[in-house]
Amino acid sequence: MTQPISYLQHWDRTEPFDPPEVLHKLTRTRPLTRMEYPDGHIGWLATSHDLAREVLSSQAFSHRFHTTHAPVTKKGELFPSVPIVPGGFIHMDPPDHTRYRNLLSSEFGTRVMEAYAPRITELAAAQLAELRQKGSPVDLLPHYIRPLSLHVLCDVLGVPFVGSSILAALTDGANDDETSLEDERAAGTQAFLYLLDLVRTARVTPGENIIGRLAAVQDLTDREITNMLLIVFAAGFASCEGALASSLLALLHHRDQLDAVRTAAETGGAKGVEGAVEELLRYTTVNQFQIFRTALADVELGGELIREGDTVTVALPAANRDPGKFACPDRLDVSQDASGHLAFGYGVHACVGQRLGRLVLAEALSTLLLELPGLALDVPVEKVPVRLRTPVLGLLRLPVRY
Numbered sequence: 001m002t003q004p005i006s007y008l009q010h011w012d013r014t015e016p017f018d019p020p021e022v023l024h025k026l027t028r029t030r031p032l033t034r035m036e037y038p039d040g041h042i043g044w045l046a047t048s049h050d051l052a053r054e055v056l057s058s059q060a061f062s063h064r065f066h067t068t069h070a071p072v073t074k075k076g077e078l079f080p081s082v083p084i085v086p087g088g089f090i091h092m093d094p095p096d097h098t099r100y101r102n103l104l105s106s107e108f109g110t111r112v113m114e115a116y117a118p119r120i121t122e123l124a125a126a127q128l129a130e131l132r133q134k135g136s137p138v139d140l141l142p143h144y145i146r147p148l149s150l151h152v153l154c155d156v157l158g159v160p161f162v163g164s165s166i167l168a169a170l171t172d173g174a175n176d177d178e179t180s181l182e183d184e185r186a187a188g189t190q191a192f193l194y195l196l197d198l199v200r201t202a203r204v205t206p207g208e209n210i211i212g213r214l215a216a217v218q219d220l221t222d223r224e225i226t227n228m229l230l231i232v233f234a235a236g237f238a239s240c241e242g243a244l245a246s247s248l249l250a251l252l253h254h255r256d257q258l259d260a261v262r263t264a265a266e267t268g269g270a271k272g273v274e275g276a277v278e279e280l281l282r283y284t285t286v287n288q289f290q291i292f293r294t295a296l297a298d299v300e301l302g303g304e305l306i307r308e309g310d311t312v313t314v315a316l317p318a319a320n321r322d323p324g325k326f327a328c329p330d331r332l333d334v335s336q337d338a339s340g341h342l343a344f345g346y347g348v349h350a351c352v353g354q355r356l357g358r359l360v361l362a363e364a365l366s367t368l369l370l371e372l373p374g375l376a377l378d379v380p381v382e383k384v385p386v387r388l389r390t391p392v393l394g395l396l397r398l399p400v401r402y
Ligand code: HEM
Pocket: 089, 090, 091, 101, 231, 232, 233, 235, 236, 237, 239, 240, 243, 286, 287, 290, 291, 292, 342, 343, 344, 345, 346, 348, 349, 350, 351, 352, 353, 354, 356, 357, 358, 361
């Protein structure tokens, strides 16, 4: 057996958007390789597009928490094994997963989201008006990217915006190296209680929003609905904020691409930049770590025998740079056909909010580029603090002038 590589807790990058050199090399030479997990388990790491799709779409692989060797805390410790909470569908397999997932898929489907798009335009315009009041230079993270992502998510779910900071603390802790597991849990409890209260109110007076419609489903308990909402918020907010921040930085760093996106927005508005959004999603692939599955039985994969109980980590950033799939994998080229990228994952757990995520990116980018023609970085690109070591790639600040 080839020597397993060590578990990559943090995939250190030399360039903010390029996957670490080791992954780049593995995709091209050994796309399925053995990897030693923190508990000593010798599992696997998959780095090619084909293998990523195969693992994520195969029923032979489970996403259940207790089957895995992968989840480690930010400090590299194994997560204490926790039972799956009622409604915690993200770590369930079909058919348990399917019941919850179907309820959400209908809420985030293409037609529903298209009808919601004008509201995103409105929210982006309002955020831009606030940004202008700050003048130039300004930090786009607290004055555009974060509030817009929060606003959209709260609005779509039916959470009053005043409660957004309670919910944001949930993902902020998980994405901050300094926050202890205890503090993360405390933030989780606070967010849970806050949402539980909204669910209980909605049982009596349901609003025309997701909380209201879930509250009308009689065979879901309050706890199930609350946990579903927590998952949607946590998964949606960190990824949406991270993807918008990373896309903006990538464009500000590649001025020719920014000009191309602006031209597309001038002719087609948010619709006109949808192709560019796909390429930005592929190029930045913000869900960088913690995508893993565990084999439920012996299964063949990429010519290797994966034994029952083996955990396979899927490196989405590497799969999205696979030269076998994309014409210029390592270059940001918004004219490239990026369809088939895996930035939203694949298979039954593929992102349920992907249509919303795409719309937010398209609206937020086109509004900003059309309204602020002089938009430029206010510091050299290497001075922009990038959150490289967290499961979702993101920024701490994005100083610009316009
Ligand atoms: C552009 C932004 C986004 C990106 C890049 C993104 C990425 C992802 C990825 C890679 C997964 C799969 C994880 C896995 O297989 O282990 C996922 C799942 C998920 N995402 Fe997103 N996401 C984004 C926006 C959103 C939004 C806006 C929402 C909610 C409104 C959302 C809610 C979810 C949920 C609930 C799941 C779990 C689905 C399941 O397990 O069935 N995401 N996302």
